[in-house]
Amino acid sequence: MxxxxxxxxxxxxxxxxxxxxxxxxxxxxxxxxxxxxxxxxxxxxxxxxxxxxxxxxxxxxxxxxxxxxxxxxxxxxxxxxxxxxxxxxxxxxxxxxxxxxxxxxxxxxxxxxxxxxxxxxxxxxxxxxxxxxxxxxxxxxxxxxxxxxxxxxxxxxxxxxxxxVGPRLRHGALYDFLMKLRKKPEELEVLGDGTQRKSYxxxxxxxxxxxxxxxxxxxxxxxxxxxxxGNVDSLTVLDVAGLVAEVMGVAPVIKAGGASSDCRSSYLSVEKISKLAGWRPRLSSADSVRRAVRELLEELES
Ligand code: NAD
Known part of the structure; x- marks a missing residue:
């Protein structure tokens, strides 16, 4: 085919x-x-x-x-x-x-x-x-x-x-945080107030x-x-910033700034795909983010 x-x-x-x-x-x-x-x-x-x-x-x-x-x-x-x-x-x-x-x-x-x-x-x-x-x-x-x-x-x-999220990602909040922290590990500005909640x-x-x-x-x-x-749990933007910093081993001052142009929260039901195709995510949102950051760091440093 x-x-x-x-x-x-x-x-x-x-x-x-x-x-x-x-x-x-x-x-x-x-x-x-x-x-x-x-x-x-x-x-x-x-x-x-x-x-x-x-x-x-x-x-x-x-x-x-x-x-x-x-x-x-x-x-x-x-x-x-x-x-x-x-x-x-x-x-x-x-x-x-x-x-x-x-x-x-x-x-x-x-x-x-x-x-x-x-x-x-x-x-x-x-x-x-x-x-x-x-x-x-x-x-x-x-x-x-x-x-x-x-x-x-x-x-x-x-x-x-x-x-x-994962290797080869080149856009979005997680990638943006990682790139900013590689340049300047002491501080990190996030878009919006950081309480926007999404699943990863x-x-x-x-x-x-x-x-x-x-x-x-x-x-x-x-x-x-x-x-x-989607995933069966969710994280705030501040949670994601914290996880990126944790995996990178840095402790930035996190500042909320600027307007976010996206929806405030999104969290999808996966009941339909689960019933129809027998699929459910195995990694939590936090573990997906952690794994993606490790993989991206490896990719960017190779
Ligand atoms: P990406 O930007 O990495 O990949 C998009 C690809 O499309 C790029 O290779 C780009 O060169 C190509 N492209 C763009 N415009 C084109 C055009 N006019 N003609 C030919 N090629 C063109 O994006 P992604 O994150 O891999 O997303 C893939 C799809 O999934 C997109 O439709 C995106 O909207 C959707 N999506 C992504 C996410 C996410 O979190 N990454 C979430 C929801 C939906």
């Missing part, structure tokens, strides 16, 4: 590619290398450098299944950037899937589609009320996926990930969840399905 991974030179996508190659799939990576890196791409996968904003991005490419992981994941990017990188690019992937007869698209969505949910852990049937343009772009991507599934038979599985999942577990959910999705008949992929 031929599997296409968009964003396969980035963080989660490259780990997914490694697993797919390991399991014997023929893997094609499409990435414009805007933030992704060539060295992240498994040498047994074929890398097609192209920009998904270009409607002709897929010239010479074919696949049975698409894992659409390319995006601009920086919540603070300009609204137009989110529209182009996250809405137009997703539309171009779906349109290509329709025209070329791809049967299944797995779409990397996000917990940010729920915004500041009032129910936690948040189940999948909670209304989509994003509080960032990034979250809105993911919600728009989901609606397009569901519509392509209904209209054109391009079946789609949307996976709403919580914060994923190690990338190895996120990839396991992705593959289990996809395989189950191929067995069931539904045209469209959305599943949360």
């Amino acid at each position: 031929k599997v296409l991974v968009t964003g396969g030179a980035g963080f989660i996508g490259s780990h997914l590619v490694d697993r797919l190659v390991e399991e014997g799939y023929e893997v094609i990576v499409v990435d414009n290398l805007s933030t992704g890196r060539r060295e992240n791409v498994n040498p047994q996968a074929w890398l097609h450098v192209a920009d998904l904003k270009d409607p002709d991005w897929a010239v010479g490419v074919s696949a049975d299944v698409v894992f659409h992981f390319a995006a601009n994941p920086e919540v603070r990017a300009e609204p137009r950037v989110h529209f182009e990188e996250n809405v137009v690019a997703t539309f171009n992937v779906l349109e290509w899937a329709r025209v070329s007869g791809v049967k299944t698209v797995v779409f990397a969505s996000s917990s940010t589609v729920y915004g500041d949910a009032r129910v936690m852990p948040t189940p999948e049937d909670y209304p989509l009320e994003p509080v960032s343009v990034y979250g809105a772009a993911k919600a728009a991507g989901e609606v397009m996926c569901a519509t392509y599934a209904r209209l054109y038979g391009v079946r789609c599985l949307a996976l709403r990930y919580a914060n994923v 999942l190690h990338v190895e577990e996120a990839v396991e969840a992705t593959l289990r959910a996809w395989r189950k999705f191929e067995e069931v008949g539904e045209p469209y399905l959305a599943l949360n992929v």
Whole structure:
């Protein structure tokens, strides 16, 4: 089976590619290398450098299944950037899937589609009320996926990930803290007041969840399905800062500053994926963060 991974030179996508190659799939990576890196791409996968904003991005490419992981994941990017990188690019992937007869698209969505949910852990049937343009772009991507599934038979599985951490991560609070503390171990400024609460999942577990959910999705008949992929506990931003410092063996003065552009709290229910695909996270949020920091330090120092 031929599997296409968009964003396969980035963080989660490259780990997914490694697993797919390991399991014997023929893997094609499409990435414009805007933030992704060539060295992240498994040498047994074929890398097609192209920009998904270009409607002709897929010239010479074919696949049975698409894992659409390319995006601009920086919540603070300009609204137009989110529209182009996250809405137009997703539309171009779906349109290509329709025209070329791809049967299944797995779409990397996000917990940010729920915004500041009032129910936690948040189940999948909670209304989509994003509080960032990034979250809105993911919600728009989901609606397009569901519509392509209904209209054109391009079946789609949307996976709403919580914060994923691990080697090759190059964005988000954990990476930002680690880089700041390497430069200046005596102090650390965190965005917002530091009490924002999220759950954290190690990338190895996120990839396991992705593959289990996809395989189950191929067995069931539904045209469209959305599943949360998160952890069963959560941490505040201050907790994460403390854990990063602990693993690095430093004791910074932690200062809260600036406005946070993200939702205040997010904590996903994983009951649905657990029942459907038999997946539950094994590491706690704190252990996922600790392991990711150790791995990133090793990676950055090698
Ligand atoms: P990442 O930035 O590491 O990877 C994204 C990849 O997409 C990069 O390699 C980049 O070069 C590529 N890309 C971006 N725009 C492109 C374009 N127009 N054409 C072709 N390639 C393009 O991000 P990530 O953390 O690996 O996230 C992967 C997916 O998971 C994204 O869709 C993201 O929104 C989603 N997600 C991530 C997290 C997380 O915690 N990392 C949480 C929820 C959802």
